[in-house]
Amino acid sequence: xxxxxxxxxxxxxxxxxxxxxxxxxxxxxxxxxxxxxxxxxxxxxxxxxxxxxxxxxxxxxxxxxxxxxxxxxxxxxxxxxxxxxxxxxxxxxxxxxxxxxxxxxxxxxxxxxxxxxxxxxxxxxxxxxxxxxxxxxxxxxxxxxxxxxxxxxxxxxxxxxxxxxxxxxxxxxxxxxxxxxxxxxxxxxxxxxxxxxxxxxxxxxxxxxxxxxxxxxxxxxxxxxxxxxxxxxxxxxxxxxxxxxxxxxxxxxxxxxxxxxxxxxxxxxxxxxxxxxxxxxxxxxxxxxxxxxxxxxxxxxxxxxxxxxxxxxxxxxxxxxxxxxxxxxxxxxxxxxxxxxxxxxxxxxxxxxxxxxxxxxxxxxxxxxxxxxxxxxxxxxxxxxxxxxxxxxxxxxxxxxxxxxxx
Amino acid sequence: xxxxxxxxxxxxxxxxxxxxxxxxxxxxxxxxxxxxxxxxxxxxxxxxxxxxxxxxxxxxxxxxxxxxxxxxxxxxxxxxxxxxxxxxxxxxxxxxxxxxxxxxxxxxxxxxxxxxxxxxxxxxxxxxxxxxxxxxxxxxxxxxxxxxxxxxxxxxxxxxxxxxxxxxxxxxxxxxxxxxxxxxxxxxxxxxxxxxxxxxxxxxxxxxxxxxxxxxxxxxxxxxxxxxxxxxxxxxxxxxxxxxxxxxxxxxxxxxxxxxxxxxxxxxxxxxxxxxxxxxxxxxxxx
Numbered sequence: 001x002x003x004x005x006x007x008x009x010x011x012x013x014x015x016x017x018x019x020x021x022x023x024x025x026x027x028x029x030x031x032x033x034x035x036x037x038x039x040x041x042x043x044x045x046x047x048x049x050x051x052x053x054x055x056x057x058x059x060x061x062x063x064x065x066x067x068x069x070x071x072x073x074x075x076x077x078x079x080x081x082x083x084x085x086x087x088x089x090x091x092x093x094x095x096x097x098x099x100x101x102x103x104x105x106x107x108x109x110x111x112x113x114x115x116x117x118x119x120x121x122x123x124x125x126x127x128x129x130x131x132x133x134x135x136x137x138x139x140x141x142x143x144x145x146x147x148x149x150x151x152x153x154x155x156x157x158x159x160x161x162x163x164x165x166x167x168x169x170x171x172x173x174x175x176x177x178x179x180x181x182x183x184x185x186x187x188x189x190x191x192x193x194x195x196x197x198x199x200x201x202x203x204x205x206x207x208x209x210x211x212x213x214x215x216x217x218x219x220x221x222x223x224x225x226x227x228x229x230x231x232x233x234x235x236x237x238x239x240x241x242x243x244x245x246x247x248x249x250x251x252x253x254x255x256x257x258x259x260x261x262x263x264x265x266x267x268x269x270x271x272x273x274x275x276x277x278x279x280x281x282x283x284x285x286x287x288x289x290x291x292x293x294x295x296x297x298x299x300x301x302x303x304x305x306x307x308x309x310x311x312x313x314x315x316x317x318x319x320x321x322x323x324x325x326x327x328x329x330x331x332x333x334x335x336x337x338x339x340x341x342x343x344x345x346x347x348x349x350x351x352x353x354x355x356x357x358x359x360x361x362x363x364x365x366x367x368x369x370x371x372x373x374x375x376x377x378x379x380x381x382x383x384x385x386x387x388x389x390x391x392x393x394x395x396x397x398x399x400x401x402x403x404x405x406x407x
Numbered sequence: 408x409x410x411x412x413x414x415x416x417x418x419x420x421x422x423x424x425x426x427x428x429x430x431x432x433x434x435x436x437x438x439x440x441x442x443x444x445x446x447x448x449x450x451x452x453x454x455x456x457x458x459x460x461x462x463x464x465x466x467x468x469x470x471x472x473x474x475x476x477x478x479x480x481x482x483x484x485x486x487x488x489x490x491x492x493x494x495x496x497x498x499x500x501x502x503x504x505x506x507x508x509x510x511x512x513x514x515x516x517x518x519x520x521x522x523x524x525x526x527x528x529x530x531x532x533x534x535x536x537x538x539x540x541x542x543x544x545x546x547x548x549x550x551x552x553x554x555x556x557x558x559x560x561x562x563x564x565x566x567x568x569x570x571x572x573x574x575x576x577x578x579x580x581x582x583x584x585x586x587x588x589x590x591x592x593x594x595x596x597x598x599x600x601x602x603x604x605x606x607x608x609x610x611x612x613x614x615x616x617x618x619x620x621x622x623x624x625x626x627x628x629x630x631x632x633x634x635x636x637x638x639x640x641x642x643x644x645x646x647x648x649x650x651x652x653x654x655x656x657x658x659x660x661x662x663x664x665x666x667x668x669x670x671x672x673x674x675x676x677x678x679x680x681x682x683x684x685x686x687x688x689x690x691x692x693x694x
Contacts, residue, residue, distance in 0.1 A: 039518060039523060039624075040523060040624070041523060041524070041624075042523075043518075043522065043523040043524075044522040044523050044524040045524075047523070174667075174668055200667050201667055201668055202663075202667055202670070203667075203668065203670060203671040205628065206670075206671070207619055207625070207628055207629065208417075208421055208618075208619075210417045210420065210421075210549075211414055211417050211418075211660055211663035211664060211667075211670075212663065212667065214410065214413045214414065214417060214543060215410070215664070217544070218409075218410055218413075230524065231523070231524060231525070231620065231622070234524065234525070234620055235619065235620065238527075238618075238619075238620070239618065242530070242537075242546040242548065242549070242618070243537070243544055243546055244536075244537055244544050244546070248544070260522070260524045261524060263524070264524040264525045264526065264527060264620055265527060266527030266529070268527075268529065269527070299519065299520065300520075300521070300522050302522070
């Protein structure tokens, strides 16, 4: 009697576990949180456009027709790490979010990185630049899409040094991103025999750069490296034109420039600038088709920036992975591990892969801003100058300081 | 040393904007007793009106200098008539909250339609280029901004402190009932004064359009600094706000040279110091 009851108990327990196992494997609910700067200086390059990109990725995945229930919520981190982490915590604890995407602003991105690791969520960062996300601060929960400071330094930076720009003066945004970009670019400059003769650290979101530009002018450096982004970069470039810096023989290195920045500066002033992006709407038929659909849904009718394209591609790959897993295990490490094992392929970035440190590898493109006379439409801004294959653009695994590689 | 001269001049340029904006705030506070938090949004509207005039109406910069302040000024007067006038006699806090709300709404609407990175506005042909002063390359447009805003500031000061109209205005703030008894239409005068203050903000917006981006948040970034300027100069003091505006521009410029990291906090540090020593501001009188 006793043995029978124990046996039946074991049986029911086993059954319950088995059923629970089946249930979790077939759990087809997903909640995506798009965390971005929704109203500040990075809102146009990420912001509402990134949320739209995530929505389009969900629609294009076709998973809804297969019984999946996928929700998207969005949040505004206001470029403040404390607000960013508070939202992330609330999303995991209360809203049961599985994955956070976008997160421009390296300062916020690194802070959120820790929260996601602690909560075992998934993190697909597209908006932030710092290469630390896949180096010293890499995490088994993180995938870094689109671009990083190492890539910017080894494409735009390297090309300029090789073209004879061997003395540099930096205008650096005074936070994690600026510091990382200056560090990575300085490494490239010195490795190629160049020299950094000076620099200024300016506060984030500075309206007037004239003081800093005068210092850059006085330094007589051949290249003025702009280790800043968004509104700071557009203001630097416009005001540099005003102070006759380019006419005086110095060259501006816009280390990070987005489509929306070029629009804001205007081709008249921006023409001839060299810079690197990993996505441009007018690359091929697929990117044009996607961008047309995207622009129609944007209030400003703007085509996607590379950050927004990265959000789309990242979410597509994430959903593809969940489908391959047969359900959502709600386990960040497990999902990211699987994401790394599947090669990436989409209409926007082409073929690529996610390295063990979380870095997504795809081609990078050197562009030059067109002259006003060459531009045929409202967003026709770039001329392709060169293509850098992914394995040369991004940190080689042998140089990566990521602890995941030493397991 | 040469670099220092250059920084002083650059500081003066930024000071021009501070002076123009704080002047408008001082006029409004002095005459209407309203802490106009919508000032930054109205400054931004000035820049946008200039942009629209150029791109939709083909109306150039010079006319925009005239029309944008008028258009935005009328918008301001409508605000005053429909909303602000009901706050007369109430605590400052009400005016502050109302104008702050208006600022948020105006900014939100512009941001919804124009995004945050802004629109380009070219420097007018006549003011392009620059001259070499020996110690620096001065863009002609920046030199123009300093001179033009100095003239406007002095003209406004003259209008309020030295003319009969100004005397009426000052009298009306002291004792509206008595001034009304002399047959002066006080409410209309108040409305026009608000329009004038708003027009000054819009004028500063047009002036800054070619230098900065025409962005929905351009005013929000500036308004806090400008309030610090007004507080340092003494609330409601016309000359105080002009002088403090230029002076703080210069101090900020020097900070950008010696310790750039502190350049966006130096104004507030000064504000704290001034308030500790002289709570009414540098030129303010005790209430």
